[in-house]
Amino acid sequence: MNITVSGLNGSGLVLQNSEGDDLAVASNGLKTFSKRLASGSAYAISVKSRPRSPLQTCTVSNGTGNVASENVTNITVTCADVVSRFAYSPAGPGWSTVSAYKVESTGALTSLTPATVSAPGGPWSSAVDPAGRFLYIGSDTSVYRFRIDGAVSPVGVPDSRTTINSGNGTRTVAVHPNGKFVYAVNFFSDDIAVFNINAVDGSLSSAGPPVPTGQQCERFFFDPTATFAYTICLPEQKVYGYRVNGDTGALTPLGEVLSVSSGGYAIATHPEKRILYAVDPANNMSAYAINSDGSLSLIGAGVPSSAAFSLVVEPNGKYVYAVNGAAIRVYSVNTDGSLSFTNTVNFGTGMAYQITSDAAGKFIYVAHTTAARIRVYRIDPADGNLINDVPGSPYVVSGTNSVVVTY
Incomplete structure (x- = not known):
């Protein structure tokens, strides 16, 4: 052929x-x-x-x-x-809006019209389906669905979780890589709600009863094959694993798979390699191989670090970024998936809740929560260091708890 x-x-x-x-x-x-x-x-x-x-x-x-x-x-x-198109930032607890932006070729953010849309109940987290058609927002009371049409347009009424653990604090929403399911990690009810995505309009329906987690969990990452997923539970300092059924969306608990630092909800998976990154109890940034049964095995020695609240592996899989307080630590990914420390970028005081990359791996976006700013950095492709030359950054917002970028 x-x-x-x-x-x-x-x-x-x-x-x-x-x-x-x-x-x-x-x-x-x-x-x-x-x-x-x-x-x-x-x-x-x-x-x-x-x-x-x-x-x-x-x-x-x-x-x-x-x-x-x-x-x-x-x-x-x-x-x-891959070209990034839009970015969305939920305002966080105490607020009821999501900010909407166009992503310029420089990485800069330009407010759309309208600049915000309503999402009552303290919108915390955001996720976009793989086709870039629908935005899902998790709040303390609901999972909201919006149509992406150059701005963010509500589709009908919010998809309320009133029949599935309503009001129990959805801190993380994630979309399955096949675009068929949404997962809502509930902070207060200690479970994960699973929803089917309607292929036509993006609406949600229950895919079954919620699945138990540990205590007060956040984040939800799939391995590259979407066979396994992981969430982190800070009070217990544990990572919990799940086997994922790509046909039904069902999660089969694997139990505790890793002990981690008490300093933040920092885990992430590599986009190509079967590797999970986390900060271990001794505050070493470490790489773990994802085994065929979903268990984790340490790769080499961890890199002395500090606690981190959020991690991201940029889409090209060459660099890892960890944010804690008002600093970003930069790591390069070695051939075996282990990490080498590169640099630290400081940007003031306060706390940044989440760090993410654009869809092409050219820019890093930081939700600087306590300062109500979105900070944007350009990634130097040669060494992964962050360059603070994006026009207009940092961007002042009413509040920001996370950022998601579409393509």
């Missing part, structure tokens, strides 16, 4: 045939799978690993069929750079 690849700028693209044949692609042009298929054999070409540095999405056309008597020559793979 011959495949024509175009638009490739990044590295790491791997195509896969359903027969199990992988094809690493390093350049544009005509490519051929090494495994020959007999006449009449079925094929289904998909993107196994997308290109990074720069991060790209690749689309397969004419990728399924049956081999005839001649070579298959009409399969094309077209790649394009």
Whole structure:
């Protein structure tokens, strides 16, 4: 089978045939799978690993069929750079709004019209479906759904959790990578509510009874295959794991899988490697391999650090950023997934609740909660250091508890 690849700028693209044949692609042009298929054999070409540095999405056309008597020559793979479009920031406890922005090519934020939308009940966290069509906001009383149409437009009424642990403090919302499920981590009821996503309008419906967690948990990260997910519970200083059913959204508890620092809700997973990052009880920033059963194994030695409240691995998987108080610690990812400390960026006083990356891995966004600012830094692709030259940053907001960036 011959495949024509175009638009490739990044590295790491791997195509896969359903027969199990992988094809690493390093350049544009005509490519051929090494495994020959007999006449009449079925094929289904998909993107196994997308290109990074720069991060790209690749689309397969004419990728399924049956081999005839001649070579298959009409399969094309077209790649394009990921471009961030919008950013949204829930105001946090005591507030009832979500700020909406356009993300400029410089990483700068420009307020949309309207600049805010209503989300009563202290909106805490935010997540966007993989297609970038719907925004989900978690508050103390509800999970809200908004349509993304260049601004943020409410779709009907909020999807209330009144039938599933209403008012028990949704501190984290997360969307399954397949775009079919929303997970709401409830701080006060110590459980996770699972919702089905309607593929047409993004509305939510219960996918079953809530799943127990530890005490007062936040964050929710999937491993790269979405086979496992993890949340962190600060009073217990524990990470809890779950096996994820991608067909039903169901979570099967694995129990406690890791002990962590008492200094914050800092865990994150690598976008490509089966690795989870966390701060251990001795305040070492550490990397843990995610085993086939969802358990975790330490990789090498941790890096002496300080406690951290939030972690992010930028989408290219080369750098990790940890925020605690008003400082960001920068780490580079080694070949085995372990970390090396690079630098510290200080930006004042107070507490930053969350740190995140744009969709392309070019910028870092910090929700500087106590200062009511959104801070933006440009990532130096050479070493991952943060450059404070984004126009207009920091941005003054009524309140900010998290930031999510769409593409």
